[in-house]
Amino acid sequence: MDESIKSSKDLKCIFVVGPTASGKSAWALEQAQRYGGVIVNIDSVQFYKGLIVGAAAPSESEKKLAPHFLYSYVEAPNEMTAGGYLRDFYQLIEQQNFRGPVFIVGGTGFYIQALEKGMFDVVSIPQEFREEIEKELHERGAEALHAELLKLDPSSKIHVNDHFRLVRAIEIIRYTGKTTSDLKSTPEKNKNALPYNFIKVGFDFDKSDYVTRVQMRTDKMIAEGIIEETQNFLQQGHDTWAPLSSVGYRQTVEFIQEGKSREWLSEAIQQGTMQLIKKQKTWFKRDDSILWSKQDKQSLDLLQQKLDQFLS
Template sequence: MVESFNIITFVVGQTASGKSCWAIKEAIKSGGAILNADSIQIYRHLNIGAAKPTSEDQKRVEHFLYDMVLPSEEFTAGDYRRAALAVIEKELPSRPLFIVGGSGFYLQALENGMFEVSPISAEIKKKVSLLIDSNQLYSELCHVDPISAKRIEANDTYRLRRALEVTLSEGKAFSKIDEQFRKSRKRLKDKYRVRKIGIGCDKEKLRHRVTLRAEMMLSAGLIDEVERLINMGYADTKALNSVGYKEVASFLSGGMKKEELLQAIITSTMQLAKRQMTWFKRDKEIVWY
């Protein structure tokens, strides 16, 4: 049963496509608020490279789920779902909400739910890490859960690791747990009115936007931001392995020349945009603008 007249609008698309701009305009017109669905913007101290909303934007429209954790802290799709649902339950009765971002795992977890498992022990994490180091992660998953192994690309270390850790921790194949969950899950649209908007952008226009954004980030002090984060002890975190940050970190460690940095950021960003579009094109419920 739908519990609120107000609508939840997912605003998705590639990085730099103009999602946030579109959502802010619509939120202003409707008196709504914005929820972040970008896995980098949840980190504190990552500002320039994360392209967070400006202070002016945040004055115009209330924003939620930004600056939630330190770069050294883990924040899973399950954590995101719980945080987002708490905001939705509190805010949706009084105004429409726009969920904006390009992190497919976050959006999928919120929309479709996800199964809960016990915390993975340090022992299992260490065992799986050793398999990664010896390039045996995929072969081990093939052995204990061939169905999951068939569904996951052999070079997708994050998903392979998650599937193997859960399988070893729960004593049951990840694919079997997932199957049981899918039979009993409750989707967001079972409780709320939901629509999905995709902000499209042709490749050449997107490359132009990405180039301008990368230039602006470097001019705004991205190198200093990354250097500061490294000095704070965040060099080896997942956050600093994200697009833009990892290229600057490589430059600071002597991995590339300064004149190569801009193009490296552009290339990585365009690769990310391609992966994002591949993900979102699978969802036939998205209406593209």
């Protein structure tokens, strides 16, 4: 990180976090307009160019209401990493010299943690090295690579279906001789912790409210073209592109490739989204520094007071 960035202590950041479909983006947009602030993405799917409908990315009209950054800028077949995000975030801060508050919006807990607390130095590995492992993934299958990973790093929590992180973990081990667990335990981890004043705001609903919101969200995605959006990337040969394994796109790929019904697709996306929400709630509830709020008037008014105090 550039030393001149570290000295900009007057910048104030607001993490706006919580599960999918909890209303984070709408609240952040309202507050950015109110305070003359900007919105910076920290959602791991909304980084990608062309993934709009399934990523629930902000519309062009919403982007005109307040400046939005780090949305829809990574082109296939490139893939974002937490280290890459930190690089892009600090370059953005240095280049833009923001005067108003920065609302950092998204539900990707690992990226939020990396930005807040810093992380181990990112290992730079030649592209051809990764391509060889991706070739192995196709030829040997994910199960074989996953078994290799667990043998070398028994503490790994990477799921067999998380192909991007699986390939990344294997390439680090083979290239450096160290596991990701080894790297994360180094004392260098916190040297790049966020140097600005910040608070974390979180939104949540009861399960019954999520069911209704997710159903509406899924219907909207299908109506607005997630099938066509996904088909476009499959036709370009990006069927193993990591973002297409995210919730919504993963089910749509299966729908297209296996000729399933639209009823199946709707139910599968809703089920996958509810599972994601459960995981996100579990992740964020571990963080007792988050100021949680419902979306009712009383809760929002109280949150507004706290935000006013932070920004005053």
